[in-house]
Amino acid sequence: MDAARLLCAGLLAFALRRPPRSAAFGRAAFAAAFGRAAFAAAFGRAAFAAAFGRAAFAAAFGRAAFAAAFGRAAFAAAFGRAAFAAAFGRAAFAAAFGRAAFAAAFGRAAFAAAFGRAAFAAAFGRAAFAAAFGRAAFAAAFGRAAFAPRRPPPPAAFGRAGRRSAAAAAATAGRSRLIAPTARAGLKTIFIWNGQGGRMEPVCVLGAGSTRYGKLDDSIADITAQASAEAIGSAGIDPKEIKAGYISNVFGIADKQVHLGPVVMSALGIPERPSLSIESACGSGSVSFREAFANVAAGFYDVVLVTGTEKVTHTGTEWTTTYFSYCSDFFYEGQAGASFPGLFASMARAYLGEFGATEEDLAHVAVKNHENGALNPKAHLQKRITVDDVMGSAVVASPLKLYDCCPFSDGASSVILCSEKVARERGGDYVRVIGSGRGGSPAALQGREHLTTIPSTRIAAGEAYKMAGVGPKDVDFAEVHDCFTIAEVVDSEDLGFFEKGKGAEAAKGGRTARGGEMPINPSGGLKSKGHPIGATGVGQVAEVYDQLTGGAGPRAVPDARIGLTQNFGATGASCAVHIFQSV
Template sequence: MEDVCVIGAGSTKYGKLEDSLADITVQSSASAIESAGIEPKEIKAGYISNVFGVADKQVHLGPVVMSNLGIPERPSLSIESACGSGSVSFREAFANVAAGFYDAVLVTGVEKVTHTGTEWTTTYFSYCSDFFYEGQAGASFPGLFASMARAYLAEFGATEEDFAMVAVKNHDNGLLNPKAHLRKKITVDDVMRSPVVASPLKLYDCCPFSDGASSVILCSKKFAQEHGGDYIKVTGSGRGGSPAALQGRERITTIPSTKIAADAAYRMAGITPRDIDFAEVHDCFTIAEVVDSEDLGFFEKGQGYRAARENRTARDGDIPINPSGGLKSKGHPIGATGVGQVVEVYEQLTGKAGQRNLKNVSTGLTHNFGATGASCAVHIFESV
């Protein structure tokens, strides 16, 4: 298997964007190509993650992007895996480079939905659940994650203020990210006083709907060394699945797909959770980050909320989580989210994160799942 590296990364701002789906995809792709110091013709294939292209009247996005980059003859693959699309796209690209099919590929994730309005956007999102048992029955994603939060509070004795600490920490991180959707400092009291969306989750427990695109260039180690730019190694990759409907799981205070994907990634990398310096995890709701931190092995089950309370996941804590601001503050353009996490890891490990740069980090992890964790991918990266 070929060693695989990330040699360049780029992203648009996340938030409400005016440009078209195709335009923002090309913008982030061109930024990643420039970051890598390569020419578009050196890219051998494209992997494009997008979920709701129909909302902007553009499906089959891959050939459009490759054509606009001046390489229409290059093959492309469009990938949908709900909110986990970006990490699944990255995984497919990783596998093809590792197998030796291509020496350099483009991975781009993108979403544009804010123009459809809250009602339609919420409806689109509901299609990512097990629609017959959940969305069609009126169970929105806030409602489903609220069920997880309520069960967690009852099982482990956490408080709603503990969840609020996650939001406060991620907003603090987002203030340092010029491309974040919500650059706003908040307090625990702000979270607790914000409108209830689905009890016990309040408005500030929830990530926003966002537009945006993120891109990276994946390549073989030989290609990276020949081109002489900054690069990082992909040392671990894992995928896992869970029952599609929340009701089908034995416990709803854990996400099986995360544990499966993480175990596979750790095995491939030959490390343990203790060796991870920082992580970008899927915090679509504050309860998700708490559960993620446990399922990824950073804390024992039922201790994630204590870690949040004790600031152990802050920038200067034991294991910084979501230095980008996470989905909660950076934003959640669902097709782009998993790729955007890789952009953050690349910038952190190459010293290009500006004010966000963490000190003394050499190993980072990304964790991205779809729906309530029905599908998941985890990747591990090391500096060189």
């Protein structure tokens, strides 16, 4: 043993005196023999990092030494931005990553404190300024001329005129935030913030089309192609300009056709273009729209097709009910005999008990949506009904009756999404997508914290509002997921239009009617327009396109500038919310 120790010491002394540079006595062998500390002492820290990597470097010498050796950028890449801020301070953070990243990391309040309110308004827009600091600060900062009261309730004498100015102010404020100064200065680069500190291409809806909703004779492949062709015509593009297709559908198997993407692309003469077939139960259309939006925003594609489609009525009520029950958390719900009317009826019973609302209150939602749908030539149920009709209709799943339920429908809807650069070049009508949000909920009702709230809607709406820089009061109308009357009531609360427990009362009081303060489902909604489940979310966007480009005819919401869509899957296990602005 003594001889061995002596030999090691001798070698160490030799190595330290004359570090070996050749393979004759390799550094790896040196480190193995004497340890990494001796290695660093012998060859220096740079050689240490080269030999063992930067992670080992940081572990051996600390993060401060790491930053000194490799720079702050490498530091952030290695340990994350949070560690960066902790190590070098927030000012250094802003200098390194920009103010948008600063706001995303520390919040808008910290942003205002660090850079001042003027910078805040420039970055997030005046609407956000007013929301953050109040109306008085707004008036002080921008003058009374810029001040317009946030939405209603307007005095009856002024009707919707008061709304118009508020909406116009919100639209202007939103626009100033959405398009970066470079764009206004005429440069080619335009971008929007995605609410997470990143940059995106602004995305627009360039055209929209739909089949009639109802019982259709044509095959699912045909109706999908028909709606797509109408959207292509509406957008005024050549099909060859479409770079990718997003096709949402749930029960294609019922019409012997799954993998609908390539079938549709082939019918449109662009079989070489990639497509994605998407299923998220009744929320498939909006989820598909979101994926298309994300890809255009990211710059992968400049023009895409989004088509939703469904054909189930030929299977009959019993089998459609059965198929749809497969969208539930089947082990706990469908398997135990819960139909979708039954699941929403359970939410309805909980709601009526908790908030003292009545079945008649819910009936008003159906009456209002049929009133709107009667003006929609593509709606499944184009007829007006009364509260007595609803109350007298057959019970499907107590306390819901037939007229509390949307119909099973066939149908397809389609929109063309593109970058704003493309939309501007065309010079035609288009609508800008200013907010996009997604969320999830426990799949089974029993797992929800509250039985009368849909968490995925709240999460998705929060994201979408944040991205758009607007709030519920800035929205001029909404297309929401009213598969059952109770669903519209819950949606109207989860989206922030009304307080929790007040949605039923609002519907009864006419506040959600087309001429009310917060018009909901001017298309007729799922309840009257119909619910071809894979198409519904895309159909909502088609309605918003029509409304914001002046194509909604007699069911137009007057002076609408900002529209919102909300569409969920199953009992709201998945949800997407989008916000649109007229240009």
